[in-house]
Amino acid sequence: MEMLHGLSPITLPSSGYSGVYGSPPSWRKHYQLMQKAQISSATDRRYIWHQCMQILFSTSCPSISRHRNFRVEAGWPFKGGSQGLDASSERSESANEDILIFFFQLDLATRVQYSLNLEQYDIAQQLRNKLTEVETEVIRQQEAKRGTSSKSEAQDKAISVIRLRADLQNAIDSENYALAAKLRDQISNLEAESLAASAKALAHENAQYSFRLGQKVRHKIFGYRAVICGMDPVCSESGSWMEIAQVEKLSRGSNQPFYQVLVDVHADPNLLVAYVPEENLWAPDQPDMGRFDHPYISFLFYGMDAAGDFIPIKQLREKYNRPRHEVPFDSEDEEPQGDA
Known part of the structure; x- marks a missing residue:
């Protein structure tokens, strides 16, 4: 094991896993251990993160997708409203993994x-080779979320339709009507799929967000304080997650922005x-200067601005293509922190 940095070690595998835990256990167990353990310092937490991420990437980056739908049950002191939900229904392990992978990349x-x-x-x-693998997977995921892949898919299907129409005309000219009927069905299906992909891409391109990265918000139903750390133009979770969260009962459904939020650990350290x-979500009218604690804050944000919101690091803003926004301090001796 190489000690490449003063804070935490990382294992660089060549032909398999050889971490400090001995035999190759599921990375999920270490991830759950991190969630449940009382970790005394940021250094210890970083170390366990590295072990989780090392196992995750020890084979190949596409393995991420195989682990994105598991869900850890957690209790919650606040109970929901008429829908019979509690706050754990919106708990997202895939969003949590997305943040940890971002940290691993940094x-x-x-x-x-x-x-x-x-x-x-x-x-x-x-390390550079491993970073390239991670960056490739992150870009793929971002393209899927932002609709770039949908736009390309729509274009590819449109080209296929043009080719099939030419084949259809040839089949008609040669009086091969069985083939012509089959081609008509294929064209009809492709046109419907192309229209759906185009609509998804357009929705992503025209998305309007009501909240900013780093903004402090409150949950309308469960009342907890949170900080925005990620955003999608539409719900990008799995069908099973949407069923548990009863997304279909929302007034705006799944075709509205969804936000990754860090929940204040004083409300529930396990969420x-x-x-x-x-x-x-709603944002308070008055600045929220109260203390906000979460283990991810220190590597996603520089600090708070004069309105009590957090200032996202440059890499986080670039990830979501968001501009920098902060309310500056009036006092000359309390300058807002800049890009690192």
Whole structure:
């Protein structure tokens, strides 16, 4: 195990897992252990994160998709309204993983530079290769969420329709009517799929968000305080998650912005990350300068601005293509923090 950074170790596998836990257990167990354990320091938490992420990426990045639908049950002190929901219904392990992968990506980039500074070029190359794998998977996921893949899909289907129409005309000219009927059905199906993909891409391109990255919000039903750390133009969760959260009963349904939010640990230290529809959130009119604690705050945000909202790091803003927004301090000795 290489000690590449002063804070936490990471294992670089070549032909399998060889972490500190011995035999290759499920990364899920270590992830759940991190959720339940009373971790005394940020260093310990980072170490366990690295072990979870190391197992996750030890084979190949596409393995992410195989683990995105599992769900850990958690209790919640606030009970929901007429829909019979509680706050755990909006708990999102996939959103939580998305944040941890983002952290892993940032940390790998830091380790590459650290190794280069120490002239440890072999280690830097190993880390750079792993970073490339992670970045490729992150880009793929972002394209799927933002509708870029839907736009390409619609274009591909439109091209296929043009080709099939030419084949249809040839079949008609040769009086092969059985083939012509089959081609008509294929064209009809492709046109419907292309229209759906185009509509999805258009919805993503025209999405309007009511809340900003780093903004402090409250849940309309459950009342907890939270901070926006991610956003999707429409619900990007699985069908099973949407069924549990009763998304179909929302007044705006699934075709509204959904937000990844960090829940104040003083409300429930086990919830961590929720995935909340826009209609269930509201922002206080007055600045919320109260203390807000969450283990992810320190690596996603620089600090608070004069309105009590958090200032997202540059990489987080780039991930969601959001502009920087902050309310500056009036006092000259309390300058807002800049990009690092």
